[in-house]
Amino acid sequence: MVNSKSLRQPIICFRPIRPSDLEILEQIHSDLFPIRYEAEFFENVVNGREIVSWAAVDRSRPNDENDELIGFVTARIVLAKESEIGDILSYDPLKSDQTLVYILTLGVVEAYRNLGIASSLIREVIKYASGIQTCRAVYLHVISYNNPAIRLYKKMSFKSVRRLQGFYLINGQHYDSYLFVYYVNGGRSPCSPLELITVMLSYMRNGFKSMSARLWRNDGRKLSKWSKCKETHCLISTNQSRRNITAAECTGCECV
Numbered sequence: 377m378v379n380s381k382s383l384r385q386p387i388i389c390f391r392p393i394r395p396s397d398l399e400i401l402e403q404i405h406s407d408l409f410p411i412r413y414e415a416e417f418f419e420n421v422v423n424g425r426e427i428v429s430w431a432a433v434d435r436s437r438p439n440d441e442n443d444e445l446i447g448f449v450t451a452r453i454v455l456a457k458e459s460e461i462g463d464i465l466s467y468d469p470l471k472s473d474q475t476l477v478y479i480l481t482l483g484v485v486e487a488y489r490n491l492g493i494a495s496s497l498i499r500e501v502i503k504y505a506s507g508i509q510t511c512r513a514v515y516l517h518v519i520s521y522n523n524p525a526i527r528l529y530k531k532m533s534f535k536s537v538r539r540l541q542g543f544y545l546i547n548g549q550h551y552d553s554y555l556f557v558y559y560v561n562g563g564r565s566p567c568s569p570l571e572l573i574t575v576m577l578s579y580m581r582n583g584f585k586s587m588s589a590r591l592w593r594n595d596g597r598k599l600s601k602w603s604k605c606k607e608t609h610c611l612i613s614t615n616q617s618r619r620n621i622t623a624a625e626c627t628g629c630e631c632v
């Protein structure tokens with residue numbers, strides 16, 4: 377791994393993540409994150425299966441290391457109507473093809489922090505999302521105590537739109553997450569009175585739906601399923617429907 381003392385003037389370049397990055401990608405994820413990701417996640421990243429990615433490498437390192445990952449971002453495209461933030465976009469139900477880019481993971485190895493690498497990686501994602509005509513926003517979750525990441529997103533003009541209680545389940549302990557959004561291509565949160573009424577009606581409709589669904593479900597069975605869903609989300613974070621369950625069950629969501 378990288379030794380900070382051996383750093384000369386770095387020459388940072390960005391490229392897609394490739395199959396040859398598999399081992400180091402897994403290693404960095406396990407070093408940086410408190411949750412474990414499934415092997416399938418890494419396979420999908422390196423093979424570009426439904427996941428887009430950017431790697432940061434330092435070309436100033438010796439030959440055998442100058443293509444080695446020192447930072448990365450992974451993301452996937454999701455349909456706005458199936459996402460948990462469909463309600464906060466000024467979303468046109470007639471345009472069912474509207475999409476979002478969801479950032480799955482972002483990391484920079486310690487020796488290369490505070491050089492603007494994560495900011496550049498996020499800019500790559502924003503540029504990519506802006507180039508997709510149907511895309512309305514880039515969004516992500518961040519655990520509530522991750523202050524460096526929260527500062528970074530705020531600095532990059534992401535808006536914190538919700539706090540999701542108990543969103544993460546790590547080693548049996550629940551942690552809240554913030555949901556950050558960056559609007560692109562004219563996507564924005566609804567602000568006209570009519571749009572706000574539409575959003576409230578949609579909330580109420582979803583509320584009724586989930587209440588009637590609960591009446592049909594066995595409570596005990598639901599509880600164990602619920603914990604499992606959250607744990608699974610932490611492990612891979614790629615299944616949109618699982619996340620919908622999580623968001624729907626959270627109380628205390630904040631819209632800003």
Ligand SMILES: CC(C)(COP(=O)(O)OP(=O)(O)OC[C@H]1O[C@@H](n2cnc3c(N)ncnc32)[C@H](O)[C@@H]1OP(=O)(O)O)[C@@H](O)C(=O)NCCC(=O)NCCS
Pocket residue numbers: 408409482483484485488489490491492493494495496517518519522523524525527528531
């Ligand atoms: C969060 C993280 C990706 C930032 O990477 P980075 O390359 O250092 O970020 P940048 O250099 O682009 O920093 C941009 C801003 O982030 C903030 N920041 C970054 N590291 C920070 C730290 N250690 N303490 C406080 N703020 C920090 C600062 O606001 C900084 O702005 P500045 O340039 O005005 O100081 C990196 O710390 C990391 O990999 N952390 C572990 C994994 C992680 O938490 N990923 C995010 C999960 S949502």
